[in-house]
Amino acid sequence: MSKDSSFIVERSTRLSAAAGIAAAVLVVVLAFGPLLFSANIVDSLTTLFIYLILSVMWNALAGYAGLVSVGQQAFFGLGAYFAIELSYHGVGVYPALLLGALLAGILSLPISPLMLRLRGGEFAIGMWVVAELAHLLVVLDPLINGETGASLIALNAFSPDHRRAYNYWMALATAVMLLTVVFMLLRGRLGASVQAIRDDEDAAKSVGVRVLAGKRIIFFLAAFGCALAGTLWLATSITFQPNTYFGIQWTAYMIFMVLVGGLGTFEGAIVGGVIFFLIEYMFGATGVWYLIGLGATAIVFALFLPRGLWGTLEDRWRIRLLPVGYSLRMPSADADAPDAAAAARERRPTPASLDKHDIAASNSIPARPR
Amino acid sequence: MSLLAVEQLDARHGLLQAVRGVTFTVAAGETLALVGANGAGKTTLLRTIAGAHRPFGGRILFDGIDVTAVPAYARLRTGIALVPEGRRLFNGMTVKENLLVAGAYGNSGPWTLDTVLDAFPLLRPRLNNRAGTLSGGEQQATAIGRALMTNPKLLLLDEVSLGLAPIAVEAVYRSLEALIKVGATILLVEQDIGRALGVATRVACMLEGRIILAKDAKDVTREQVTEAYFGLQRARRVTS
């Protein structure tokens, strides 16, 4: 390394500060949603918030902690189920929605030591088994009437207009809270350690990252978040059919949103959620071809645009609106940088080692001797 | 005409350039010893010649044919075999299977399971043991035998004495000398300069990705090679 090459480590740029302010303003405006928008729009936005929660949660799991779960519907369904049980036992309906999600989240704690020791695909299917088992056990409860399901009747105490507004506010508040928590967590120590785990679990362990502890926090958060999404879904649809709530399509949606937006980028998950919402809004969830399209798009993105739309933009224009990481900046436009960037572009890495080399390449840019 | 001709070869790991514009030839029947400090780029050069590493620039001609773009498995059939650094045996398979798996995809020729075992008799009693359970010397013999099973015209050997007990090194080199006597063409990477000069007809020394010295073994002293090895000439040039 040449000693004279210095560069600035930075976290927020002028752009990201502006983005932060814009986000805050947007949230304030959205808070007045039920007073400003038509009933249809309020309902749609509620759905959007739920999708955003799911997308950000799955991205935290897979994109940051490297945990590809195809069983998050377990918590989605369990949250809704617990809410129904609690409400049936006399808990107020909105508190029941929150508590139900919390219970489902807590249930993830005893599951996590077992699941988190599984790696890669084993974890994926292991979670799927958990979801199936949760589904089967919930159906055994007489209150649920088998696959017929049950309703959150207590919600009928509210007029449709009030219900709509409450659901909207609850969804908005939940989404903002969860997004903020994930953002703060990823920005902090945990973010760095879970990403180290994702990139190379053994190496992370060897430099003293507490692998299991980091994963467990993300796992709990994702369980709780998906459970909240489930109870919110229950609040908007009132009926609980086990088949729908424990269905694998939720995982398909989450994978689609995260892959299209950008796996492992905070903004990407949000972008993916919005895109998914718009596609559903415009084309309607028209059954089979819709799902085939989602699956095929996920394949195409995973193969050809693995960083998703946002990640690709970010790489190309070097923009970070809501930076969870750090970025390096040369103090002045020195002659080395474009030169090195050109070298980076024309190098032909061996296929087996694409990823690591990309990292090595970006690290060695300022270090090239003249 | 030379059997192997390497022209202006560049090889990289990401942005790190491990081999820089290397040019040399190996004639049939010759034994070229390649020496150089750790990280000089010897392994990268051998792997690039064998096709296991994609070059960034330059050409590799083998038997007069440009093999630069030929993948490793096909390059083997043109007659290049590499005994990789660290042996890299298939540890879950038996010694016999390690030998047979290479024999099945290589060329036919004098080397068969029987002739390889004649050359390395220490492997006979171990034929049905898993490669992972062998001693270092036995593993190295298996690795060389595995390469021979493909009946190569050029044998690339990367630090065959690494991690072996002195007796085992002795045994490995005795079998190498036997190979050389029957006319094998060998490109050998060796850390021990004395040993390298002992078997080789020519010596090349690598420093920071470049070949900075290439001479007939008989025309070069141990001191000259050592100097090149540590890059002392360059150091002298810089200070003067």
Added chain:
Amino acid sequence: MIWITQLLNGVLLGGYYALLACGLSFMFGVMRIINLAHGDLAILCACVVFFIADQTGISPFVALIVALPLMAAIGFWLQRLMLERSLRGGMLVPLLTTFGLAIVIENGLFEYFGADSRSLAPYIGDFAFDSWAIPGNIYIGSLALLIFAVAVVLLGGLKLFLTHTSLGRAIRATAEDPDTAGLVGINARYVYAVAAAIAVASAGLAGVFLAMRETFSPYSGPTQLIFAFEAVVIGGIGSLSGTLVGGIVLGIAQTFGAQINPQGFLIAGHVVFLVVLAGRLAAGALQARGGLHRLFARRS
């Protein structure tokens, strides 16, 4: 005698699971891919055979002559066109792409075949219901016995293939170290594609047997994937004989579970899977701390 009959049924059902799991385990062993579309590929083959039998009246057993090579070809090109590229993206990408594939296959089948449950049983005549009586008033279904026999032959044959043929050895060498395999002349891309062909064809065979045994629908795939995975994990990943044991344990658990409660069939299977998993992890954790031995020694 009901329990003995159930035990035998469980064992035979285990043969089906072993057959189903074999391809999943094989693909993981060779390419380190857990194929989330495994179950759906099985169902795809069942649909193909159903289509042939239904349209032409040809026996499903004969239709396999067309269907299995077709599945092998699908596996081969799946590897070449999709999995190979996925693998280059790291550990997680194959999961995402095979999951996407699963969604596409399921819904594609739904589009062409509709949601109805179907079965191949009517197309194989009495064979679907035939059973052998053995002393003690115990009956064994001939189809279940055939499936078990096929599973044993297939697993055993695969093992022989891997140890005694040069292609088999090449597959093992590539599984262990694809880079070095190239250095001994093995074309790893081709070997991977062959392994995928074997895995997908065996999944297809299992799917057809499923369709003969009971009913299936376009959405039956995920359940089959889960069963296969459970059998593999119970038996120990990467071991072919372990897969047979795992399948049998799962089969017995499910058959006994069904005796207790109609839902018990599935629940018992999942629970046994989780218990085995927990047991193995606990044993591993104990081992890491120095075994049972140390645990007691430290107390004193």
